[in-house]
Amino acid sequence: MDRLGxxxxxxxxxxxxxxxxxxxxxxxxxxxxxxxxxxxxxxILALRQDxxxxxxxxxxxxxxxxxxxxLRALRRSPGFAAAAVLVLSLGIGLNLALFQVVAATLLRPAxxxxxxxxxxxxxRSPTSYSSHVPHPIADLIxxxxxxxxxxxxxxVETVGWGNPAERTSAAYVSANWFDQIGATPAAGRLLRxxxxxxxxxxxxxxxxxxxxxxxxxGDPAIVGAVASVNGQPTTVVGITAADVRGLDGEAADxxxxxxxxxxxxxxxxxxxxxxxxxxxxxxLSWPAADVSLRATMDGxxxxxxxxxxxxxxxxxxxxxxxxxxPGERKQAWRIVAGVAAMTTLVLLIACLNLGNxxxxxxxxxxxxxxxxxxLGASQWHIARLLVAEYAWLxxxxxxxxxxxSSGVLAWIVARVENPAVNVTLDWxxxxxxxxxxxxxxxxxxVAPAWTIGRRDLALATRDGGERETxxxxxxxxxxxxxxxxxxxxxxxxxxxGQTLRGLQRALADDHGFVFExxxxxxxxxxxxxxxDKAAVSTFWDRARAVVATHPEAVQFALVNAAPPAVSSxxxxxxxxxxxxxxxxxDSDFFTTLQLPILAGRTFRPGEDDxxxxxxxxxxxxxxxxxxxxxxxxxxGGPPHVVGVVDDARLNGRPSDGRAEIYWPLQPSDTTAMxxxxxxxxxxxxxxxxxxxxxxxxxxxPDVRLMRDDFDRATQSTRLVSGVAAAIALLALTLVCxxxxxxVSCSAGVRRKEVGIRMALGAHPADAAxxxxxxxxxxxxxxxxxxxxxxxxxxxxxxxxxxxxxRLDPTAYGLxxxxxxxxxxxxxxxxxxxxxxxxxxxxxxxx
Amino acid sequence: xxxxxxxxxxxxxxxxxxVLGTAPLHGYAIAQRIKQLSNEExxxxxxxxxxxxQKLLLKGWVKATPVTSATGRAVREYRxxxxxxxxxxxxxxxxxxxxxxxxxxxxxx
Numbered sequence: 029m030d031r032l033g034x035x036x037x038x039x040x041x042x043x044x045x046x047x048x049x050x051x052x053x054x055x056x057x058x059x060x061x062x063x064x065x066x067x068x069x070x071x072i073l074a075l076r077q078d079x080x081x082x083x084x085x086x087x088x089x090x091x092x093x094x095x096x097x098x099l100r101a102l103r104r105s106p107g108f109a110a111a112a113v114l115v116l117s118l119g120i121g122l123n124l125a126l127f128q129v130v131a132a133t134l135l136r137p138a139x140x141x142x143x144x145x146x147x148x149x150x151x152r153s154p155t156s157y158s159s160h161v162p163h164p165i166a167d168l169i170x171x172x173x174x175x176x177x178x179x180x181x182x183x184v185e186t187v188g189w190g191n192p193a194e195r196t197s198a199a200y201v202s203a204n205w206f207d208q209i210g211a212t213p214a215a216g217r218l219l220r221x222x223x224x225x226x227x228x229x230x231x232x233x234x235x236x237x238x239x240x241x242x243x244x245x246g247d248p249a250i251v252g253a254v255a256s257v258n259g260q261p262t263t264v265v266g267i268t269a270a271d272v273r274g275l276d277g278e279a280a281d282x283x284x285x286x287x288x289x290x291x292x293x294x295x296x297x298x299x300x301x302x303x304x305x306x307x308x309x310x311x312l313s314w315p316a317a318d319v320s321l322r323a324t325m326d327g328x329x330x331x332x333x334x335x336x337x338x339x340x341x342x343x344x345x346x347x348x349x350x351x352x353x354p355g356e357r358k359q360a361w362r363i364v365a366g367v368a369a370m371t372t373l374v375l376l377i378a379c380l381n382l383g384n385x386x387x388x389x390x391x392x393x394x395x396x397x398x399x400x401x402x403l404g405a406s407q408w409h410i411a412r413l414l415v416a417e418y419a420w421l422x423x424x425x426x427x428x429x430x431x432x433s434s435g436v437l438a439w440i441v442a443r444v445e446n447p448a449v450n451v452t453l454d455w456x457x458x459x460x461x462x463x464x465x466x467x468x469x470x471x472x473x474v475a476p477a478w479t480i481g482r483r484d485l486a487l488a489t490r491d492g493g494e495r496e497t498x499x500x501x502x503x504x505x506x507x508x509x510x511x512x513x514x515x516x517x518x519x520x521x522x523x524x525g526q527t528l529r530g531l532q533r534a535l536a537d538d539h540g541f542v543f544e545x546x547x548x549x550x551x552x553x554x555x556x557x558x559x560d561k562a563a564v565s566t567f568w569d570r571a572r573a574v575v576a577t578h579p580e581a582v583q584f585a586l587v588n589a590a591p592p593a594v595s596s597x598x599x600x601x602x603x604x605x606x607x608x609x610x611x612x613x614d615s616d617f618f619t620t621l622q623l624p625i626l627a628g629r630t631f632r633p634g635e636d637d638x639x640x641x642x643x644x645x646x647x648x649x650x651x652x653x654x655x656x657x658x659x660x661x662x663x664g665g666p667p668h669v670v671g672v673v674d675d676a677r678l679n680g681r682p683s684d685g686r687a688e689i690y691w692p693l694q695p696s697d698t699t700a701m702x703x704x705x706x707x708x709x710x711x712x713x714x715x716x717x718x719x720x721x722x723x724x725x726x727x728x729p730d731v732r733l734m735r736d737d738f739d740r741a742t743q744s745t746r747l748v749s750g751v752a753a754a755i756a757l758l759a760l761t762l763v764c765x766x767x768x769x770x771v772s773c774s775a776g777v778r779r780k781e782v783g784i785r786m787a788l789g790a791h792p793a794d795a796a797x798x799x800x801x802x803x804x805x806x807x808x809x810x811x812x813x814x815x816x817x818x819x820x821x822x823x824x825x826x827x828x829x830x831x832x833x834r835l836d837p838t839a840y841g842l843x844x845x846x847x848x849x850x851x852x853x854x855x856x857x858x859x860x861x862x863x864x865x866x867x868x869x870x871x872x873x874x
Numbered sequence: 875x876x877x878x879x880x881x882x883x884x885x886x887x888x889x890x891x892x893v894l895g896t897a898p899l900h901g902y903a904i905a906q907r908i909k910q911l912s913n914e915e916x917x918x919x920x921x922x923x924x925x926x927x928q929k930l931l932l933k934g935w936v937k938a939t940p941v942t943s944a945t946g947r948a949v950r951e952y953r954x955x956x957x958x959x960x961x962x963x964x965x966x967x968x969x970x971x972x973x974x975x976x977x978x979x980x981x982x983x
Contacts, residue, residue: 033934037931051938051948054947055950056901056920058943058945058947059901061947068920070921075920075924076924079925082928083928
């Protein structure tokens with residue numbers, strides 16, 4: 029009680045301090061007037077300060093005063109302050125941006141209701157791994173499982189919307205989906221298990237918010253209207269809220285109940301893989317549920333052996349981890365750690381730059397500091413004054429950095445289609461900002477304050493600070509700072525060089541084949557009920573016949589996947605150390621895309637048991653391009669190699685060391701047709717649509733330009749490389765400015781010494797050597813460390829998403845050249861000035 | 875002018891509470907009163923009076939009210955609170971006990 033009262037009185041005092049101060053002063057003055065000998069009262073100001081100390085707020089007053097003084101000092105050199113805040117905001121902003129991305133992707137749980145009890149289930153066996161579970165198995169688990177309160181499934185497929193039909197993507201989800209993830213409608217209602225999963229329920233569709241806005245201009249009257257989905261009249265029952273997305277990041281325009289799938293898919297259920305999620309029973313943790321689920325799967329292996337094989341199980345990953353398996357999380361964290369090492373380095377360089385700059389500034393202020401000391405300021409007080417100055421800089425830098433990172437991220441997110449992450453400010457980011465500011469303060473402010481503060485500066489007043497300045501410069505701390513900065517700068521220079529080269533490669537349009545003049549026909553036959561082999565072959569025969577007659581179509585080919593959507597990766601027992609991108613193509617593929625055949629020939633129609641390999645594959649497996657007629661594996665076969673073609677970037681990404689392998693296409697496996705135009709591929713789009721209409725009117729085709737596909741496919745790589753390159757350029761600028769500052773400052777301070785040497789008759793070259801040696805020794809050490817560390821980091825970033833080359837001689841050369849140029853100009857400029865100068869002037873130089 | 879002695883350490887708070895016990899006073903008056911009641915033997919340094927008064931305010935033992943002094947100045951008059959009166963009692967007992975102990979020690983020859 030006493031304590032609390034005291035605390036309240038203290039707080040009350042702080043709030044009314046001005047009045048309290050005035051009263052105390054009046055009181056003391058009255059006291060003095062009443063005294064017989066007023067002189068005996070003493071200094072009112074000092075007495076007042078003593079009295080006020082009792083209230084315990086002195087530190088506060090002093091800190092506020094220090095901060096005010098600091099601000100005043102900064103206002104006197106606005107150029108320095110602005111430069112410092114700018115440099116810090118770049119360094120801090122970069123780190124905060126990384127943190128915000130990490131917070132959004134790795135730290136926050138998936139945006140669902142009760143994330144702790146929701147898991148995604150992956151289909152595992154000792155030899156296979158799939159993120160999709162066959163739909164019948166998911167159904168069996170729903171019926172027979174005992175640990176899941178609910179089973180959710182989803183599957184994205186193409187549908188034809190409206191009449192005439194246009195292609196849109198639909199997510200077939202179990203009707204309990206929206207209830208389980210906790211989504212809300214923007215209008216109407218979402219799917220409901222009791223209504224839409226019931227036998228004989230009328231066809232229902234929910235529109236996504238973006239589709240509703242794009243296609244219907246946000247017209248609420250669409251709710252309750254009947255639309256055609258794959259020709260099936262369907263009621264639009266509602267629209268999702270704007271933030272509702274698929275849990276696997278796929279964006280769908282229309283949501284349909286998977287229980288009604290046969291209505292939209294010519295009577296067929298889904299029998300292939302679906303994404304599967306489970307809501308754990310409230311009293312169960314995942315490990316317990318895991319045991320029980322395995323038992324259920326074992327039971328199913330006995331009762332439904334045609335669906336479940338013995339030894340298969342379902343592996344769960346929690347919504348708390350955003351459904352990401354531990355292995356991938358680890359991978360992601362590794363990338364984050366690598367990037368964080370780089371961004372921290374940028375911040376460190378920024379801080380070192382500033383540290384050196386402020387050190388130079390405080391050295392220039394030795395005179396001011398020594399006058400303060402002479403007036404009775406303690407060294408501790410001086411150090412505090414300096415720290416107060418840096419506190420403003422750090423706070424300003426942190427706030428500007430936060431604004432910068434939030435702004436840039438918002439800008440990037442606005443430019444990405446269907447951003448899967450939601451970058452927002454939350455307490456984590458605020459804490460991170462505070463930590464960044466404090467860390468920066470520690471890095472920038474404390475070292476110089478300590479160096480200055482602990483010195484006896486009384487002497488310095490006499491010679492204008494020259495002597496103290498020199499001994500400060502010789503301080504070991506400064507050598508360390510220079511060496512550190514040079515090492516860090518070198519790392520950044522190397523990484524920056526490699527990143528810029530990576531960007532250059534990513535922007536290079538040379539994929540190894542012609543894609544600019546190619547149009548793609550992608551009919552998604554299965555979604556429209558064209559499923560059996562004969563029907564597929566007939567469809568393509570008819571379509572081909574139509575396209576062949578058109579004068580704009582020069583050449584066309586059939587494939588089982590249209591580049592850049594070639595995701596099939598294969599490793600063969602025949603060549604276990606080579607990873608291949610595999611594609612099935614017909615005989616006209618290479619001529620259509622003008623992919624040069626280096627040896628041998630293309631496939632012949634109807635040919636089987638043959639293959640064509642890319643140059644890189646041939647060299648990796650056989651060590652030569654002369655492999656036509658050889659078997660695969662090397663000393664066996666069939667199959668036999670009939671040709672070798674040039675390397676191609678089938679997925680549009682920079683080379684990742686994978687080779688290509690081409691197999692003959694079975695007509696019934698065809699999924700897409702590629703057509704090269706004589707002049708303009710967009711002229712082919714109506715031709716392809718017409719071809720499909722004549723081949724099978726049920727099918728709503730997707731026709732597009734391969735150019736656009738490649739643009740989309742490389743968008744993220746270009747974005748990442750672009751951002752990385754911007755960071756690299758930023759680091760480069762920081763590094764050069766910093767190096768220049770450090771080198772020229774430490775050389776400049778010794779002008780007087782050079783003057784003396786020159787006056788005593790030293791040869792200019794010797795004098796120059798003295799100056800340069802001091803700078804170049806720590807620099808040389810820094811360069812060695814920097815190049816080694818840069819090599820290690822470059823290795824770590826070789827893969828996704830940066831694609832740096834392991835040992836890029838151009839990047840290294842660039843880095844070293846830039847470093848040498850900066851360092852020598854910076855070092856030589858003051859030397860040159862010092863040498864040119866009249867020695868007498870240098871001697872008088874303050 | 876008789877030679878004035880400083881206060882025995884630790885007694886200032888008690889003395890202030892004591893003189894305020896009879897009537898509310900302002901700063902100068904407190905000093906005067908201590909001097910007067912001690913037959914000019916004790917004098918309070920201005921340098922310790924005001925910090926002590928701040929401490930009493932902080933502890934809640936006295937309350938200050940603005941009044942006008944004899945010279946027409948605005949000053950604060952300090953008045954004992956119930957808590958302050960209790961504190962005075964405690965300090966008085968403590969001091970007497972200590973005093974007795976010291977006296978008995980000094981009387982012992």
